[in-house]
Amino acid sequence: MSRAPDRTRVPAPLLVPAALAVVFLVLPLGGLLVRTPWSELGAQLAAPGVGEALRLSLVSATLATGLSLLLGVPLAWVLARSRARGRTVLRALVTVPLVLPPVVGGVALFLVLGRQGIVGSWLDDAFGVTIPFTTTAVVIAETFVAMPFLVISVEGALRAADGRFEDVAATLGAGRWTTFRRVTLPLVAPGVAAGAVLCWARALGEFGATITFAGNFPGTTQTMPLAVYLALQRDPDAAIVLSVVLLAVSLATLLLLRDRWLGRGFA
Amino acid sequence: MRRRPAALLVLGLVLSGCGSTVGDAPPGAAEEGPAGPGDPGITGTLTVLAAASLTDVFAVLGEQLEAANPQLEVRFSFAGSSALAAQVLQGAPADVLATADEAQMARVEEAALVEGAVVFAENALMLAVPADNPDGVALPGGGGTPSLAELVPADATMAVCAPEVPCGALSAAVLEAAGLTGAPDTYEDDVRAVLTKVQLGEVDAGLVYVSDVRSAGDSVLAFGFREGIAARNSFPIGVLEDAPNAAAGQAFVDLVRSEEGRQALADAGFLPPR
Numbered sequence: 001m002s003r004a005p006d007r008t009r010v011p012a013p014l015l016v017p018a019a020l021a022v023v024f025l026v027l028p029l030g031g032l033l034v035r036t037p038w039s040e041l042g043a044q045l046a047a048p049g050v051g052e053a054l055r056l057s058l059v060s061a062t063l064a065t066g067l068s069l070l071l072g073v074p075l076a077w078v079l080a081r082s083r084a085r086g087r088t089v090l091r092a093l094v095t096v097p098l099v100l101p102p103v104v105g106g107v108a109l110f111l112v113l114g115r116q117g118i119v120g121s122w123l124d125d126a127f128g129v130t131i132p133f134t135t136t137a138v139v140i141a142e143t144f145v146a147m148p149f150l151v152i153s154v155e156g157a158l159r160a161a162d163g164r165f166e167d168v169a170a171t172l173g174a175g176r177w178t179t180f181r182r183v184t185l186p187l188v189a190p191g192v193a194a195g196a197v198l199c200w201a202r203a204l205g206e207f208g209a210t211i212t213f214a215g216n217f218p219g220t221t222q223t224m225p226l227a228v229y230l231a232l233q234r235d236p237d238a239a240i241v242l243s244v245v246l247l248a249v250s251l252a253t254l255l256l257l258r259d260r261w262l263g264r265g266f267a
Numbered sequence: 268m269r270r271r272p273a274a275l276l277v278l279g280l281v282l283s284g285c286g287s288t289v290g291d292a293p294p295g296a297a298e299e300g301p302a303g304p305g306d307p308g309i310t311g312t313l314t315v316l317a318a319a320s321l322t323d324v325f326a327v328l329g330e331q332l333e334a335a336n337p338q339l340e341v342r343f344s345f346a347g348s349s350a351l352a353a354q355v356l357q358g359a360p361a362d363v364l365a366t367a368d369e370a371q372m373a374r375v376e377e378a379a380l381v382e383g384a385v386v387f388a389e390n391a392l393m394l395a396v397p398a399d400n401p402d403g404v405a406l407p408g409g410g411g412t413p414s415l416a417e418l419v420p421a422d423a424t425m426a427v428c429a430p431e432v433p434c435g436a437l438s439a440a441v442l443e444a445a446g447l448t449g450a451p452d453t454y455e456d457d458v459r460a461v462l463t464k465v466q467l468g469e470v471d472a473g474l475v476y477v478s479d480v481r482s483a484g485d486s487v488l489a490f491g492f493r494e495g496i497a498a499r500n501s502f503p504i505g506v507l508e509d510a511p512n513a514a515a516g517q518a519f520v521d522l523v524r525s526e527e528g529r530q531a532l533a534d535a536g537f538l539p540p541r
C-alpha cells in the first residue's frame with residue numbers, strides 16, 4: 001500500500017514527451033478555434049447545404065454503426081471464441097480496411113458493388129438496383145471503413161471476459177444462443193459500446209471511400225467531410241466553420257455517450 | 268482513338284467549331300527562347316503545380332526540359348486548380364503554377380504571390396460516355412452540332428466537376444445554357460475523377476475537357492455540343508513570386524509557350540489561346 005501513491009506520479013522522462021503529445025494533438029484544434037470567423041458564424045451555418053450535410057453525416061454514420069453492430073459483434077465472437085483453422089488469417093483479412101487507404105477501399109467497392117462490378121452488375125440486371133451515388137453507397141463505404149474498429153474492440157472485450165460465467169450458464173442448461181444473449185453480451189457491453197463509439201466517430205469522419213464510391217451530391221452523398229474539403233477550395237472561412245461544427249458534434253456525442261452509457265468501461 | 272472514326276469525327280467537329288486550327292504555328296513563335304536546350308545555369312529542383320487536366324502533356328514537357336538540362340530535376344503536383352491555388356496561398360514551396368481557369372490564378376495574383384501570368388492554352392468541354400455506350404448516345408439526325416440536351420438521355424446517370432473547381436464552373440455554365448441544371452448525379456472534385464467514373468462505366472455520361480478525351484484514348488466515346496463550343500476555359504501559367512528556383516520556373520514557362528510546347532498542347536487536345 002505504501003507504494004501506491006508513487007505509481008500515479010509521472011516520471012520526468014515520460015512527462016516531457018507526454019506534454020509534447022498533448023500540445024501536438026490539441027494545438028491544431030486550438031488553431032481552428034482561433035481562426036474561426038465567429039462574427040460570420042450564423043451566416044455561414046445558415047448557408048444552404050450545411051444543415052443538409054450535417055444531417056446526412058449523422059444519419060449515415062449512425063446507420064453504418066448499426067450495420068457494424070449487427071454484423072461485427074457476431075464476427076468478433078467468431079474471432080475470439082471459435083477454434084476453427086484459418087482464424088488468424090480471417091482476422092487479418094477483416095482488419096485490412098483499418099490499414100487500407102480509404103480511397104483504395106472506395107475503388108475496391110466500385111469493382112464489387114459498382115454498376116459494372118461483380119455483384120453490382122448482377123443487382124442491376126436482376127433488380128434494377130444501382131448503388132453508387134446513393135445514400136446507401138455512403139453507408140456502405142462508411143461501414144467498410146469503420147466496422148473493423150468495432151470488431152477489434154469487441155473481440156478484445158470477449159477475450160478479456162471471464163469464460164467461467166459462460167461455463168456456469170451452460171451447466172445450468174442454457175443453450176449456446178441463450179448464453180451469448182443473456183451472459184456474454186451483458187458482460188462485454190462496455191466493450192461493445194466503446195467499439196460502437198469508435199466506429200461511429202470513424203464513420204462520421206470518413207472521406208476517401210465516400211467521395212470515391214458514393215460521389216458528391218448535396219443532400220444525397222455530400223457528407224460534412226466532403227463539404228469541408230470542397231469549401232476549402234473556394235471559401236476557406238466556410239471550411240473552418242464547417243470543421244468547427246463537425247468538431248463540436250463529435251465532442252458533444254463522445255461526452256454524452258461516455259456519461260450516459262459507457263461508464264467506466266470507456267472513461 | 269484512331270480505331271474509332273465516329274469519336275474522332277466528333278472531336279474534329281468540336282475543334283473546327285472553335286474557329287481555330289489546332290497546330291497552327293503562332294506568328295513569331297521563337298525557337299530559341301531562354302529555355303533553349305543546353306542553356307547553362309538551370310539546375311536544382313523545379314516544382315510545378317498544375318491543373319489535373321495538364322497531367323500528360325506537362326509530364327512530357329518536363330522530361331524535355333530535364334533532357335535539355337541534365338542538372339535539373341522537375342517535380343509535378345497535379346490536382347484540382349482550386350486546391351493548388353489554396354496550397355500556394357498557404358505557402359506551399361513551388362516555382363510555377365498553371366491553373367485551369369483565370370479565376371483561380373486571380374486568387375493567387377490578389378495575394379501578390381504571382382505576377383504576369385499568361386494564358387497558354389484553352390480547353391472546351393465534351394460529353395464523354397463509356398466505350399460500350401450502353402445508353403446509345405448518338406448524334407441526332409439533321410447535321411450540325413447538337414445541343415447537350417439532345418445528347419443526354421433523360422434518365423442518364425451523369426458526373427460533372429464540382430462548381431468549386433474550374434471545370435465545374437464551366438460545366439455549370441454549360442448545363443444552365445442547355446437547361447440541364449438538374450441532370451448531374453455527382454459533383455467530382457476534379458476532372459480526372461469524372462473521367463475515371465465514365466471509364467469504369469459507373470456513370471452514363473460525364474462532362475470532361477477535350478484534352479481528357481484525347482488522353483483517355485479508346486476507353487471513352489466523346490461528343491461535342493453547342494454549349495461546350497461557346498464556353499471555354501483559359502489556362503494561365505506563371506512563375507511564383509516566392510519561387511525557390513525562379514530561373515528554372517521561367518524556363519519551363521517559356522518551354523510551354525514555345526512552338527514545341529504549343530505543339531505538345533495541341534497534340535493533347537488543347538486549343539491555342541485566342
